[in-house]
Amino acid sequence: MLYAYSDIGQKIRATPNAIAACPECGEGVMAKCGEINIWHWAHKRRGDCDIWGECETQWHLTWKSYFPAECVEISIGGNGTKHRADIRTPNGIVIELQHSPISVEKIREREQFYGNMIWIFDVREPHSAERLYFRNKGDFHTFRWEHARKSLAFARAESLWDFGAMQLFNMKKMYTDAPHGGWGKLVDIDYFIQQHGGQYYLRE
Numbered sequence: 001m002l003y004a005y006s007d008i009g010q011k012i013r014a015t016p017n018a019i020a021a022c023p024e025c026g027e028g029v030m031a032k033c034g035e036i037n038i039w040h041w042a043h044k045r046r047g048d049c050d051i052w053g054e055c056e057t058q059w060h061l062t063w064k065s066y067f068p069a070e071c072v073e074i075s076i077g078g079n080g081t082k083h084r085a086d087i088r089t090p091n092g093i094v095i096e097l098q099h100s101p102i103s104v105e106k107i108r109e110r111e112q113f114y115g116n117m118i119w120i121f122d123v124r125e126p127h128s129a130e131r132l133y134f135r136n137k138g139d140f141h142t143f144r145w146e147h148a149r150k151s152l153a154f155a156r157a158e159s160l161w162d163f164g165a166m167q168l169f170n171m172k173k174m175y176t177d178a179p180h181g182g183w184g185k186l187v188d189i190d191y192f193i194q195q196h197g198g199q200y201y202l203r204e
Helices: 058-065 104-114 124-128 150-154 189-195
Strands: 003-005 011-013 028-032 040-043 072-078 081-088 094-098 117-122 132-136 141-145 158-162 167-174 181-188
Touching: 058 081, 058 094, 072 104, 094 104, 104 117, 104 150, 124 132, 150 167, 167 189, 181 189
Parallel strands: 094 117, 117 158
Antiparallel strands: 003 011, 028 040, 072 081, 081 094, 132 141, 141 181, 158 167, 167 181
């Protein structure tokens, strides 16, 4: 988690030796303040208290750091349950950050729960390994993906792929039959973040 609550209920970032509690379950969290990763919080006794939570990577924390505190890690309730959205923009759009593989069922479940949402999928590894590559067709780009994450083809919400560049790939169509490919458009990462109420800082 990037944020936790202080003893007076204030949403705070992690600092060395700070004391805070998880906004969801109220259990104590500890500050992780190393020299490499963004400082963040982790549960002391167990993993994430949200069943949809995945082990947060530096990628998650970096994306969250582009947005103000009031937009990050927002509890949303519905149908007798609640989940912690990674980001909810000032316009009410949920941005769901997904690093690990995800099933079609879970994609549909989250889309139904959040409604107005955008996916950002981390596809840096297959792209850097040249298993995912793009071809410029002028107004759009096609792609081919060896050993593709086929479940991404079933996303119905807006789907953006972070492939580790200054741009995101806005996937419009992905075919489930081999060879896996499709088409979409490149989106400037700075424009996307500012459009949704954040501020981009150049990544190394």
